Amino acid sequence: MHSIRKILLATAFACTAPAFAATASAEELKAEVLHWWTSGGESAAVKVFADGFTDAGGEWIDTAIAGGQNARTAGINRIVGGNPPTAMQFNTGKQFDELVANGFLRSVEDVAAANNWRDALPPAIVKATNRDGQFYAVPVNIHGxxxxxxxxxxxxxxxxxxxxxxxxxxxxxxxxxxxxxxxxxxxxxxxxxxxxxxxxxxxxxxxxxxxxxxxxxxxxxxxxxxxxxxxxxxxxxxxxxxxxxxxxxxxxxxxxxxxxxxxxxxxxxxxxxxxxxxxxxxxxxxxxxxxxxxxxxGGDVFVFPKIDDAAQKTAQEKLAGLMLSPETQIAFNLKKGSVPVRLDIDVSAMDACAQTGVQTLKDPNNQVAxxxxxxxxxxxxxxxxxxxxxxxxxxxxxxxxxxxxxxxxxxxx
Known part of the structure; x- marks a missing residue:
């Protein structure tokens, strides 16, 4: 990933995506989610999140950009340029470090603590999504x-x-x-x-x-x-x-x-x-x-840019809780091909490959970062x-x- 400074120099602060986040009113529960899931299986998986948010009374605004590097670059440009999406995808790991270091992302520690994420997630996932002891990203899966x-x-x-x-x-x-x-x-x-x-x-x-x-x-x-x-x-x-x-x-x-x-x-x-x-x-x-x-x-996470709008903050918290709920974890990963990031849920409804993956991960010696x-x-x-x-x-x-x-x-x- 290019540094934030390089991205800004390359694009001259160009922000071409619709200016949604900055204009959301307090009465709206909308979430613009920027991601790179565009293949058939990926589209079916992200629809699980979209449907869940809609069922919870929200409106999902899908911003899909093909290619991880392209999506990350576009999202970072928007965040730094003052027009952030509600949530943005990264791979699990260090890709969003600069955004945290520069104060562009909000912590979701309150949601994590309320839902006991540390007890449900593998230690390597907790480490990969925490900065200074707080969750700054919501992990949604483990990809082998x-x-x-x-x-x-x-x-x-x-x-x-x-x-x-x-x-x-x-x-x-x-x-x-x-x-x-x-x-x-x-x-x-x-x-x-x-x-x-x-x-x-x-x-x-x-x-x-x-x-x-x-x-x-x-x-x-x-x-x-x-x-x-x-x-x-x-x-x-x-x-x-x-x-x-x-x-x-x-x-x-x-x-x-x-x-x-x-x-x-x-x-x-x-x-x-x-x-x-x-x-x-x-x-x-x-x-x-x-x-x-x-x-x-491997895996995917979603981060949540700092936004002043109260409705957007509510939408972010609702998304964070939804993405790691046991029901959503099963439904999403059934479509995505990955396994749930939570190792405390019943995966008997999943296919033989997923069950093999979860069983393999139960042994910490098999967990390779x-x-x-x-x-x-x-x-x-x-x-x-x-x-x-x-x-x-x-x-x-x-x-x-x-x-x-x-x-x-x-x-x-």
Missing amino acids: QNWLWYNTDVFSKAGLQPPKTFQDMIAAGPKLRESGFIPLAHGGQNWQDHLLFDAIVVAEAGQEIFAKVYGEVDTDAAKSPEFLKAVETFAALRGMTDEGSPGRNWNDATALVITGKAAMQLMGDWAKGEFIAAGLTPDKEYGCTVMPGGYVM SINYIASPDLVGATRDVITQFWSTPSMTPEEFVEKFVSAMDSAS
Whole structure:
């Protein structure tokens, strides 16, 4: 994420969204919610929030902007420019730190305390949404980032068992290709490259190396044999994609698996929302596997800009309480593909993949904080550029990549 200062310089305080928040009257209970959920499964999920707010007597004003970076930039511009939405989406972690530091966001500690959020949420989620001991964001889900999704019919036709490790994936590649399928559906965008790379690091280098590299910016960890092994596996997966991969959106890659053109995809569990929207059932038409090493936790939060209007403050508090109510948590995550951020609710009504995810998370040793939880936006951006350069440059050796990766760590520290 660009700093607030850079965003303002780049846009010259341009605020093109409708000036809703500043004009809300005291009699209105309206909420303009800015987010980036635009795919089929995502749209169905955010409608759960919208319907819940409407049922509570409010009016939901939906401001959807495709692409997380685009949405965050637009939202920050509006907040700093004095025309904030009622609520705005971020990923769980450090992306909204500058807004808190500069006094642009309100605390929702009163709502959190009244609803015992600290007792219901995993400690890593509490830490990721608290600043100076107060909640400044409402976490709405836990997204497992290291799920493997596969088409069961494709593997059956190829005479193969679905893989459980990255080495299994590599071994299956040639037979899948010979059988006429794309072995690995991948969207060649930098964040997707990074997601795949991090899943491999957790699985093959281990949680400790992963945490040292991103959380401690430990260059010795990035120079370790374990990290190099993960890089070599990442390189081996390049040949399993297709020519249409560069620039492909994640949900278009998921569609290749859904339609049986591709065998599998490594993607966060938001991909499950696309399978659900297509009417498919886990353990039947498609399968899901948490890759080794732990459950890499991503997720989404909503923050609430400081607004003087009393009606807007009421709308913010109502939204915050609604989003973490047990009923909404189940309904929303059923559509979104993620699992409830609350680990104190009954998930028996959820699908087999979700129940696997929740069961995995019950063990604290499986709770792996993703890069957005532990790394600065500068470090995420710098390493992401190097990862994508390596993915797109087959001639670059793993050793050369490690050298560039370490330089990127140094530049961001």
